[in-house]
Structure formats: structure tokens, C-alpha cells
Amino acid sequence: MKKIEDSEVRWGILGVGNVCEVKSAPAMQIVPHSKLVAVMRRSEEKVRDYALRHGVQKWYTDAQALVEDPEVNAIYIATPPHMHLPLTKMVAGAGKPVYVEKPMARNYAECVEMIAACEKAHVPLYVAYYRRALPHFLKIKGLLDRGSIGEVRSVHINLKQVLKPDLIVHLENNWRVDPEIAGGGYFFDLASHQLDLLDFFFGPVISAKGFSANQAKAYAAEDIVTGSFVFQNGVLGTGNWCFTTSRHSEVDEILIYGNKGMIRFETFGKGAFELWDEGDSPTIHELELPKHIQQPLISSIVSDLLGTGNCPSTGHSAARTNLVMDRLVGRD
Known part of the structure; x- marks a missing residue:
């Protein structure tokens, strides 16, 4: 319609x-x-x-x-x-x-x-949540759905970033770390993409529990979050996010473990990922990202509005991500 x-x-x-x-x-x-x-x-x-x-x-x-x-x-x-x-x-x-x-x-x-x-x-x-429509993430979803790494057992998010020096100088201009505007700090800005993407891969999270703190006290929002979550299909997950780490420990990595292999990828990097299956070394998949990164999702919205297709990111799916974040920072 x-x-x-x-x-x-x-x-x-x-x-x-x-x-x-x-x-x-x-x-x-x-x-x-x-x-x-x-x-x-x-x-x-x-x-x-x-x-x-x-x-x-x-x-x-x-x-x-x-x-x-x-x-x-x-x-x-x-x-x-x-x-x-x-x-x-x-x-x-x-x-x-x-x-x-x-x-x-x-x-x-x-x-x-x-x-x-x-x-x-x-x-x-x-x-x-435009990552639901990007080519390399669609490729990963296809591999998971086809059982390329067998039955998925667990997924692990690890995101660490340094405290940006100019953040303190220009703090009044950075709404992303003002909870009154953003709801939280960089966790809400960045982890939302990761958690929504995993919802796309595995379905809704049915249980989540976490801890958060403001360790560096550079701004009002939380700067570290850890937690665990369970998807409706039985996959277990953990996450560790820190935005005041050292440059030596910066990382953007999600690992998906199955009983026959593993997939590793960056959320915020280029359109590439590693597939570890039965072999001794990974297969590297790299797909080109669009210049306008939201274009595939916007195309799906236009198709949905005109009755010729469907959009994978709706208010209902996105609200689930907010619920998980609330629970991981201890609000619920």
C-alpha cells in the first residue's frame, strides 16, 4: 500500500x-x-x-x-x-x-x-539506522542466515576511543556529550548503530544488563559502559565501550562466533569484514560504500512510501535499540 x-x-x-x-x-x-x-x-x-x-x-x-x-x-x-x-x-x-x-x-x-x-x-x-542497508552488512546477514559460520553462539562488541583534546576546549558546542540533548554521551551516539545492527542480524534483545560510569569526568555524560544481552534466538552478547582510553588501545571491532567459524568487522570503518570458516586463514570481503552513506536506506524509504518496497529501519525496530541502551546504562 x-x-x-x-x-x-x-x-x-x-x-x-x-x-x-x-x-x-x-x-x-x-x-x-x-x-x-x-x-x-x-x-x-x-x-x-x-x-x-x-x-x-x-x-x-x-x-x-x-x-x-x-x-x-x-x-x-x-x-x-x-x-x-x-x-x-x-x-x-x-x-x-x-x-x-x-x-x-x-x-x-x-x-x-x-x-x-x-x-x-x-x-x-x-x-x-542506515547500516541495515549497506552492502557489506547485508552480505554478513546473508552469510549468517545461510549458516556460513554454523550456529551462532555469541557476539562481542569492543569499542574504545581516546578523549579528543578539542572536546574540552569546545565542550559547549558538543551536544553529543550533553545528556539533556543527546540522552547520554558517545555511547548513545555510536553504540546505537552497533546494537541496532545486531538487532538486524539476530532479532530483538529480550534481556540486557549493564553498568556505566563517568570515570574521566571530562563532561556530564557516561564515558564507559559494559554489559551483556540475550537475543530472542538464544545468541548471547557482551559489549565494552570506553571513550577515554589510550591511543594504544583504540579499537572498533565486533566478533560473531559460530560453532563452525567467526566473522569480524568494524562498525565505523570501510566496507570490509573477515570470514573465518573451515580454513586456516580468513576470507576478506570488501565492498564499496556509497558516497552518500544513507542513500541505500533513503532509497528503501522512498520505495516503501510509494508502495514498491520495504524499509528495514522503522520506529519499532529503532525503539528496541533505545530500550537496550537504557538498560545497559542502568536506567531500567
């Missing part, structure tokens, strides 16, 4: 910041049957500049004005997380489909409100 009555998705964007320069918005001009027609940002100077540089005809400094633009029939919310709930309610109230940045919200309770608002208005809700 078509989610919009038109033959083209005409996008409006609320909050054209850095994520809209290369990652997302330009893809809206490339995907067939898709067009970016209006953008919004509170700064008139910045939104006008964006519109001119990206060839967008309309720009606004007021969110409601863009939402009410009759030419716009779908809206992408690209603001920090604290605005996702109120803006989703605004867009749903106007009867228009919602595409919102990740993490979906600051906490699971806000996600539930967003889902309810969209269901009441009978509009779809999508979330920008």
Missing part, C-alpha cells in the same frame, strides 16, 4: 546541519522518484547558505512553516535527539511521513510517544 498519494517523494528537512552535507540530504536528489524541495534551520544565514550550495529552492527558519508547506510530502528530522519527539509530533500532526535521525530519541519512553503519535496519525515512521 502506498504511504503517500503522489508519484514522487518531495522532502523537507528540519535541521540542516553537518549530517546533511554529504551523508543524507544529497541522496534525496539522486534516488529515483525523490526530490529535496525545502530545508529549515533557525539561523537564516546558515539555512540560506545551505539552500544555495545544494540547489534547494525553498528555505525556512520556522519548523512549522516547513511542515505546512503543501509541496512537502515527507519530512526528515535531522536535529539533535532532544527535538525528535516534539518535531515528530508536529510532523505526524500534519499527516506527513517522518524520517528521523538516530538515536531515535533520548530514551525509550520518548520513542514510545513518537510511535504512538505516528500510529494515531496513520503515518509511517523511519529511523536513520
Whole structure:
């Protein structure tokens, strides 16, 4: 069933910041049957500049004005997380489909409100967990589904980063470590991608428990999280995230262990992974990533809205990730 009555998705964007320069918005001009027609940002100077540089005809400094633009029939919310709930309610109230940045919200309770608002208005809700549509992760999912490493036993996330020196100097400009805006720190920003991807591979997590702390006290949010979780299919998982480690221990790695092999990959690196099966050395798979990293997911959203396909990242799947994060930091 078509989610919009038109033959083209005409996008409006609320909050054209850095994520809209290369990652997302330009893809809206490339995907067939898709067009970016209006953008919004509170700064008139910045939104006008964006519109001119990206060839967008309309720009606004007021969110409601863009939402009410009759030419716009779908809206992408690209603001920090604290605005996702109120803006989703605004867009749903106007009867228009919602595409919102990740993490979906600051906490699971806000996600539930967003889902309810969209269901009441009978509009779809999508979330920008674009790794679900990237070629190398689709390849990994295919290998797992075909049993290439046998029965999956466990999965382990290990993400360590150094404390960036300029973070302290420009802390007031970094909303990602302000819990009032982001819901938490870099764990919410980065681990959300990892946990959502594992939800894509294995299905929902049915139990999660973790611990978090602010060890370096460089900012208000947690800077270290550890935890364990269980997927509905019986796979067990652990995670260890630290954002104030030494440069010698920086790592971005997810390991999936089966009874016949193993898969190792980076979440935030190039489109490559290692497959260890019956041989003594791994097979390296490397696939090219799109220039506009959200393009495959945006393409799936356009197809879903026009009734010709399906999008793998919805409000329901994304809310599950927020619930797991809440539990891992000890909120639930």
C-alpha cells in the first residue's frame, strides 16, 4: 500500500546541519522518484547558505512553516535527539511521513510517544539506522542466515576511543556529550548503530544488563559502559565501550562466533569484514560504500512510501535499540 498519494517523494528537512552535507540530504536528489524541495534551520544565514550550495529552492527558519508547506510530502528530522519527539509530533500532526535521525530519541519512553503519535496519525515512521542497508552488512546477514559460520553462539562488541583534546576546549558546542540533548554521551551516539545492527542480524534483545560510569569526568555524560544481552534466538552478547582510553588501545571491532567459524568487522570503518570458516586463514570481503552513506536506506524509504518496497529501519525496530541502551546504562 502506498504511504503517500503522489508519484514522487518531495522532502523537507528540519535541521540542516553537518549530517546533511554529504551523508543524507544529497541522496534525496539522486534516488529515483525523490526530490529535496525545502530545508529549515533557525539561523537564516546558515539555512540560506545551505539552500544555495545544494540547489534547494525553498528555505525556512520556522519548523512549522516547513511542515505546512503543501509541496512537502515527507519530512526528515535531522536535529539533535532532544527535538525528535516534539518535531515528530508536529510532523505526524500534519499527516506527513517522518524520517528521523538516530538515536531515535533520548530514551525509550520518548520513542514510545513518537510511535504512538505516528500510529494515531496513520503515518509511517523511519529511523536513520542506515547500516541495515549497506552492502557489506547485508552480505554478513546473508552469510549468517545461510549458516556460513554454523550456529551462532555469541557476539562481542569492543569499542574504545581516546578523549579528543578539542572536546574540552569546545565542550559547549558538543551536544553529543550533553545528556539533556543527546540522552547520554558517545555511547548513545555510536553504540546505537552497533546494537541496532545486531538487532538486524539476530532479532530483538529480550534481556540486557549493564553498568556505566563517568570515570574521566571530562563532561556530564557516561564515558564507559559494559554489559551483556540475550537475543530472542538464544545468541548471547557482551559489549565494552570506553571513550577515554589510550591511543594504544583504540579499537572498533565486533566478533560473531559460530560453532563452525567467526566473522569480524568494524562498525565505523570501510566496507570490509573477515570470514573465518573451515580454513586456516580468513576470507576478506570488501565492498564499496556509497558516497552518500544513507542513500541505500533513503532509497528503501522512498520505495516503501510509494508502495514498491520495504524499509528495514522503522520506529519499532529503532525503539528496541533505545530500550537496550537504557538498560545497559542502568536506567531500567
